[in-house]
Amino acid sequence: MTAIAPAARPLSRRLGNVIRLHMANPFTIFLTPLLVVSAIFAINWMIWWIIRTLTPNDPDSVANVSAGFQYSGATLWIFVYMMVIAIMAMNLTFSFALGFGSTRRDFIVGSGLTFMGLAAAYSVVYILLAAVEAWTGGWGVGGSMFNSIYFGIDSPWWLRLFHVFALFVFFFAIGSAFGAMYVRYKARGLILFFSVLSIGILGGAALLTVSGSWPAVGTFFATVGFTGAYALSLIVSAIAGLAGYLILRRATPRS
Amino acid sequence: MDESRPIFQQIAERIENDIIAGTLPEETQVPSTNEFAAFLRINPATAGKGVGLLVEAGILYKKRGIGMFVAAGARDRLLAERRDRFRDQYVAPLLAEARKLGITSRDVVALITDTQKENDS
Amino acid sequence: MTAVVEVRDLTKHYGKVHAVDGVSFQLEENRITGLLGRNGAGKTTLMSLLTAQEFASSGSIEVFGASPLENAAVLQQLCFIKESQKYPDDFKVKHVLRTAPWFFPHWDQRFADRLVTEFRLPLDGRMKKISRGQFSAVGVVVGLASRAPLTFFDEPYLGLDAVARQLFYDRLLEDYAEHPRTVVLSTHLIDEVSDLLEHVLVIDSGKLLVDSAADELRGSAATVVGGREAVDRFVGTREVLHRDGIGGLASVTVAGLDDAERAAARSAGLELGQVSLQQLVVRLTSGTATDFTEELSA
Numbered sequence: 001m002t003a004i005a006p007a008a009r010p011l012s013r014r015l016g017n018v019i020r021l022h023m024a025n026p027f028t029i030f031l032t033p034l035l036v037v038s039a040i041f042a043i044n045w046m047i048w049w050i051i052r053t054l055t056p057n058d059p060d061s062v063a064n065v066s067a068g069f070q071y072s073g074a075t076l077w078i079f080v081y082m083m084v085i086a087i088m089a090m091n092l093t094f095s096f097a098l099g100f101g102s103t104r105r106d107f108i109v110g111s112g113l114t115f116m117g118l119a120a121a122y123s124v125v126y127i128l129l130a131a132v133e134a135w136t137g138g139w140g141v142g143g144s145m146f147n148s149i150y151f152g153i154d155s156p157w158w159l160r161l162f163h164v165f166a167l168f169v170f171f172f173a174i175g176s177a178f179g180a181m182y183v184r185y186k187a188r189g190l191i192l193f194f195s196v197l198s199i200g201i202l203g204g205a206a207l208l209t210v211s212g213s214w215p216a217v218g219t220f221f222a223t224v225g226f227t228g229a230y231a232l233s234l235i236v237s238a239i240a241g242l243a244g245y246l247i248l249r250r251a252t253p254r255s
Numbered sequence: 256m257d258e259s260r261p262i263f264q265q266i267a268e269r270i271e272n273d274i275i276a277g278t279l280p281e282e283t284q285v286p287s288t289n290e291f292a293a294f295l296r297i298n299p300a301t302a303g304k305g306v307g308l309l310v311e312a313g314i315l316y317k318k319r320g321i322g323m324f325v326a327a328g329a330r331d332r333l334l335a336e337r338r339d340r341f342r343d344q345y346v347a348p349l350l351a352e353a354r355k356l357g358i359t360s361r362d363v364v365a366l367i368t369d370t371q372k373e374n375d376s
Numbered sequence: 377m378t379a380v381v382e383v384r385d386l387t388k389h390y391g392k393v394h395a396v397d398g399v400s401f402q403l404e405e406n407r408i409t410g411l412l413g414r415n416g417a418g419k420t421t422l423m424s425l426l427t428a429q430e431f432a433s434s435g436s437i438e439v440f441g442a443s444p445l446e447n448a449a450v451l452q453q454l455c456f457i458k459e460s461q462k463y464p465d466d467f468k469v470k471h472v473l474r475t476a477p478w479f480f481p482h483w484d485q486r487f488a489d490r491l492v493t494e495f496r497l498p499l500d501g502r503m504k505k506i507s508r509g510q511f512s513a514v515g516v517v518v519g520l521a522s523r524a525p526l527t528f529f530d531e532p533y534l535g536l537d538a539v540a541r542q543l544f545y546d547r548l549l550e551d552y553a554e555h556p557r558t559v560v561l562s563t564h565l566i567d568e569v570s571d572l573l574e575h576v577l578v579i580d581s582g583k584l585l586v587d588s589a590a591d592e593l594r595g596s597a598a599t600v601v602g603g604r605e606a607v608d609r610f611v612g613t614r615e616v617l618h619r620d621g622i623g624g625l626a627s628v629t630v631a632g633l634d635d636a637e638r639a640a641a642r643s644a645g646l647e648l649g650q651v652s653l654q655q656l657v658v659r660l661t662s663g664t665a666t667d668f669t670e671e672l673s674a
Contacts, residue, residue, distance in 0.1 A: 003378050005439075005452075025468075028464070089464075095462035096462055096467075099462065101451040101454055101455070101480075
């Protein structure tokens with residue numbers, strides 16, 4: 001005679017557990033990113049203030065300087081940090097979740113949902129801060145952190161929201177893929193992957209240069225515009241997510 | 256707990272000893288299996304097996320809903336059993352040791368009588 | 377007899393090394409089973425396979441009647457406390473205790489709270505920073521409070537002082553008596569837990585050497601000590617587990633002596649020594665015989 005286990009708890013409950021697990025320590029998911037962003041913001045504000053003070057006070061110069069700020073890439077660090085969060089989450093939380101009896105499938109799907117949720121939440125906050133930024137005239141110094149050229153300055157807010165969301169998702173996705181690779185193949189695998197990737201990128205760039213195709217690339221992006229580019233990035237994100245899923249399915253929490 | 260003999264047997268023996276010594280009179284309640292296990296720090300199932308042995312031998316019986324009790328006549332039955340085993344467990348080894356030391360059977364008997372006299376006084 | 381785990385010809389190899397080699401056994405419901413063996417014998421690998429954290433190379437595993445791999449219904453009934461459990465960075469003890477109930481449907485919070493006090497767990501301590509003993513204590517508390525129908529403890533006592541270890545054994549027995557569950561305890565501190573075990577599995581180099589009731593093992597071996605000739609004469613063709621000797625004295629561990637044979641040994645002037653479960657397992661898995669006389673004369 002064999003003992004039989006009762007039915008599994010509903011999927012929503014199991015996925016919810018994984019999501020809660022990622023959020024269990026608010027420090028990692030919310031507070032540290034907040035600190036990082038605040039620090040970046042503070043540094044940027046100082047720079048804006050210094051430059052602003054040194055700029056002559058005529059409207060043209062001020063407008064020039066403010067426009068210049070819009071090209072600052074400072075804001076990108078926030079997104080890159082999302083990749084870091086995803087990598088850490090994959091590595092540490094995977095072993096923990098599996099140790100406590102979660103299935104790999106539940107963990108992957110739950111993590112995916114967590115990241116999508118975070119991306120959505122952060123995007124909303126981001127756009128709200130952009131509004132505040134515009135309203136305070138660039139935080140009182142004409143600065144530009146959340147109204148960056150990279151998201152389309154003159155686009156309506158809901159389009160910018162989409163752009164920001166897509167970028168958050170992109171970094172979460174590749175972070176998940178890298179994290180999954182690390183869990184399964186460890187440092188050696190990751191190094192191998194990046195080596196191949198670098199060769200691939202350099203090779204691709206070389207090919208484009210030799211065949212004189214850079215202008216074509218430029219035209220392509222000009223045609224699709226920001227929205228198109230970000231929409232395409234979603235495809236890349238989906239592929240990265242799928243890759244992470246396939247990799248993690250055979251991974252073990254072995255130390 | 257003697258490490259080289261089955262524990263459930265040792266449990267049964269402990270209870271038997273208590274019955275013979277009179278610590279567990281007939282018709283009194285015996286501690287539950289779980290109590291034994293906790294007290295002796297052994298597996299409850301093992302304790303249960305030991306108690307089960309005694310139930311099978313008719314030394315203990317179960318009162319439904321209350322617990323295990325010492326059966327009537329248990330003490331007499333145990334005494335009879337022990338007497339039968341006395342010879343193999345104590346007398347034979349005594350004689351073997353005496354032989355090893357070169358003590359004759361007559362000396363052994365004398366030793367027994369003397370020691371008994373000392374104990375009695 | 378209700379089987380909770382059925383393993384057939386299970387093998388796991390890492391490259392050329394067979395961590396688990398053709399192992400077959402059944403685990404009966406609501407029994408405390410000891411998984412014994414030397415370091416690296418395959419105990420942790422076996423438990424990782426049963427909890428679907430590692431993938432088997434070949435063979436079959438059935439837990440609660442089904443393969444545990446990616447099976448949420450089965451996995452939620454399991455609790456695997458291992459010494460190498462990883463926790464997310466910055467996780468504190470209180471986070472572990474907050475998240476554990478989500479994964480174990482039978483979790484008893486009151487029991488957990490009591491255990492936290494008794495084991496003196498530092499709730500605000502970081503899992504990465506607390507002492508080895510406290511780390512193990514967290515695992516012990518989770519394993520006990522989980523009330524998982526199939527609970528695995530992999531050498532859970534590492535770093536625990538004697539008081540904490542005794543507390544663990546006491547609470548385990550107490551809880552097991554009130555709420556029976558299937559427990560697998562891997563350890564090499566065999567003597568300490570030997571009274572708790574009902575069943576024993578001994579693994580050596582990935583192979584299953586022993587699969588029997590603990591009580592059957594106890595008393596299944598005895599050490600005969602005396603003059604070499606007398607001992608050899610008595611031992612005769614019996615199965616010898618271990619031979620030791622120095623000068624004219626020999627000490628041989630043999631399997632299975634009944635009462636009559638014991639009496640015979642005693643009357644032949646030989647001494648019979650006890651063989652504890654730990655010594656038995658050591659003899660079975662060490663595979664060496666020491667004869668000091670030979671060494672001295674070499």
